[in-house]
Amino acid sequence: MAATQVTPPVTTRDRTTGAASIIDVAPAAGRSKNRQRLRAQLTAWAFIAPVVIYLAIFYAYPLYRNLDLSFREYTLRSFIDGSAPFVWFQNYVDVIGSSTFVPALVNTAVFTGVSIAFQFSIGLALAVFFFRRFPLAATLRALFLVPWLLPLLVSASVWAWMLNSESGIINSFLSAVGIDQINWLTSPQWAMVSVLLANIWIGIPFNLVILYSGLQSIPGDVYEAASLDGATGWQTFWRITFPLLRPVSAITILLGLVYTLKVFDIIWIMTKGGPVDASTTLAIWSYRLGFGGQSPELSPAAAVGNLLIVLAFVFGFIYIRLQRRMARS
Amino acid sequence: MTRRRLTPVYTVLGIVITAIMLFPLYWMINVSLTQPTDLRRDPPNLFPINPTFDGYTKVISEQLPYLGTSLIVGLGTVALTLALSAPAAFALAKLRPVGGTAVNFVLLIAQMIPGIIMAMGFYLIFNNWGILNTIPGLILADSTLAVPFGVLIFTAFMAGIPDELMSAAKIDGASAFRTFRSVILPVSRNSVVTVSLFTFLWGWSDFIFASTVNRGGDLQPITIGIYRYIGNNTQDWNAIMATAVVASIPAAVLLVVAQRYVAAGVTAGAVKD
Numbered sequence: 389m390a391a392t393q394v395t396p397p398v399t400t401r402d403r404t405t406g407a408a409s410i411i412d413v414a415p416a417a418g419r420s421k422n423r424q425r426l427r428a429q430l431t432a433w434a435f436i437a438p439v440v441i442y443l444a445i446f447y448a449y450p451l452y453r454n455l456d457l458s459f460r461e462y463t464l465r466s467f468i469d470g471s472a473p474f475v476w477f478q479n480y481v482d483v484i485g486s487s488t489f490v491p492a493l494v495n496t497a498v499f500t501g502v503s504i505a506f507q508f509s510i511g512l513a514l515a516v517f518f519f520r521r522f523p524l525a526a527t528l529r530a531l532f533l534v535p536w537l538l539p540l541l542v543s544a545s546v547w548a549w550m551l552n553s554e555s556g557i558i559n560s561f562l563s564a565v566g567i568d569q570i571n572w573l574t575s576p577q578w579a580m581v582s583v584l585l586a587n588i589w590i591g592i593p594f595n596l597v598i599l600y601s602g603l604q605s606i607p608g609d610v611y612e613a614a615s616l617d618g619a620t621g622w623q624t625f626w627r628i629t630f631p632l633l634r635p636v637s638a639i640t641i642l643l644g645l646v647y648t649l650k651v652f653d654i655i656w657i658m659t660k661g662g663p664v665d666a667s668t669t670l671a672i673w674s675y676r677l678g679f680g681g682q683s684p685e686l687s688p689a690a691a692v693g694n695l696l697i698v699l700a701f702v703f704g705f706i707y708i709r710l711q712r713r714m715a716r717s
Numbered sequence: 718m719t720r721r722r723l724t725p726v727y728t729v730l731g732i733v734i735t736a737i738m739l740f741p742l743y744w745m746i747n748v749s750l751t752q753p754t755d756l757r758r759d760p761p762n763l764f765p766i767n768p769t770f771d772g773y774t775k776v777i778s779e780q781l782p783y784l785g786t787s788l789i790v791g792l793g794t795v796a797l798t799l800a801l802s803a804p805a806a807f808a809l810a811k812l813r814p815v816g817g818t819a820v821n822f823v824l825l826i827a828q829m830i831p832g833i834i835m836a837m838g839f840y841l842i843f844n845n846w847g848i849l850n851t852i853p854g855l856i857l858a859d860s861t862l863a864v865p866f867g868v869l870i871f872t873a874f875m876a877g878i879p880d881e882l883m884s885a886a887k888i889d890g891a892s893a894f895r896t897f898r899s900v901i902l903p904v905s906r907n908s909v910v911t912v913s914l915f916t917f918l919w920g921w922s923d924f925i926f927a928s929t930v931n932r933g934g935d936l937q938p939i940t941i942g943i944y945r946y947i948g949n950n951t952q953d954w955n956a957i958m959a960t961a962v963v964a965s966i967p968a969a970v971l972l973v974v975a976q977r978y979v980a981a982g983v984t985a986g987a988v989k990d
């Protein structure tokens with residue numbers, strides 16, 4: 389939404405320039421006008437400079453260090469004497485040849501895809517539901533935000549305890565309906581389902597909020613016309629709401645992709661990516677290599693991280709292009 | 718007519734759905750009040766019939782330093798984020814800088830970088846600078862979660878401030894800085910509150926930077942406090958959940974307070990003054 393605010397006034401400034409050159413024929417006046425404009429630009433940049441320097445030091449430089457790290461063999465010794473031999477693409481070759489690579493890639497795709505499919509469809513259903521005006525709708529909608537605002541570590545620990553094999557409330561519910569104990573967090577076939585459950589729960593509020601605002605921007609008379617034509621609720625949704633919501637939906641899904649690729653806390657707290665690699669995503673793998681064990685393998689960790697960032701940027705660019713196009717139309 | 722009759726049904730349905738959604742929160746509070754001896758009961762107690770506050774006593778005796786650290790980190794992150802993002806947003810929204818579009822674009826991109834990548838870069842850089850495992854280092858790292866968001870929110874907000882307000886200040890002979898401080902900032906106080914609250918929450922909730930650039934630090938935030946709890950004594954879930962409840966308090970405050978502030982209009986304050 390904020391991107392729609394991208395400063396547009398280049399043309400306005402050119403227009404004033406043109407007007408000024410017609411009125412002020414004297415060259416001296418033109419020069420003072422130029423100087424004034426320069427001063428205005430300097431003032432503007434004095435306000436922006438801190439953030440630009442900050443972006444360079446705290447975004448660009450870490451990214452560069454990370455890239456550099458992935459082409460070197462950084463060991464514990466490197467911390468002490470600063471030496472780290474340049475090894476070209478060796479870390480990338482090692483990482484891609486590792487037995488964790490394929491599971492991590494598949495898990496990242498499954499985790500991201502399934503999370504978004506459920507978050508989006510549940511979020512949309514809830515947005516449509518809360519869009520009907522009924523008593524308490526606004527209050528209940530506000531309460532839905534809570535899972536989104538909680539520290540991820542809190543949500544992850546709560547889910548970990550709820551899914552505990554012996555004492556978890558979920559297994560207790562299941563046994564009440566006659567289903568045997570499921571080892572949610574410790575069995576390879578359920579670990580991914582468990583982290584998905586928690587992540588979908590956390591992501592629903594975000595989808596609900598954005599899609600709800602999308603619903604608000606659909607003009608009411610479209611619905612009136614539809615109801616005059618005798619459309620049923622189901623028809624109205626599929627023929628009107630869903631198509632008109634497509635641009636907002638696209639943005640919600642792409643933002644969801646970018647954010648879900650980053651997810652780390654939830655999986656790390658609940659399963660640490662295990663058992664074995666059953667719930668290891670690229671983000672988890674990178675962290676485990678770099679900070680999870682006793683001996684940090686920072687260089688391969690950086691290589692995995694850089695593969696992840698390529699994925700994130702692909703979706704990120706699609707998102708920005710879409711948003712630009714929407715802002716223009 | 719049918720619609721009016723349906724309304725109570727919707728409300729009931731809405732309450733049921735919300736209750737399901739918030740069940741994990743209820744469960745967190747319930748477990749935090751459960752006697753440790755009852756934690757392994759099967760089936761578990763659905764209500765805190767025989768509540769204990771031992772978990773909360775433990776929070777006070779063991780977790781206060783962690784909570785204090787989180788408070789300092791959160792506040793430091795807010796201060797740094799506001800100082801950097803509000804002036805930049807003012808220029809981007811009102812002063813028409815050459816290259817402003819590019820800055821906006823970079824800010825959007827910056828938000829997409831996964832935390833683990835930033836953490837690794839910071840680890841090396843902070844090691845060189847000697848601020849690994851320090852609170853200022855952690856604040857610097859956490860601020861990257863919020864600065865792009867802050868600039869984007871402030872820019873959107875300040876772009877809505879009428880230009881007449883700026884011109885009036887200019888005619889009165891105010892410098893750009895004076896205009897920013899005495900006109901723009903007071904009018905934008907709602908966005909200041911919004912950005913501050915979200916930034917505080919992110920600084921408070923951060924785990925990935927705390928567990929990397931501050932992994933060997935003496936002062937650790939509450940997220941690490943909970944994490945260590947889980948690692949050390951998996952038996953003591955009643956204390957873990959009590960800590961989780963306390964760690965959620967800022968989120969609850971944000972929900973109550975920000976609801977009011979986000980909704981408030983941009984120029985409402987200016988008109989009143």
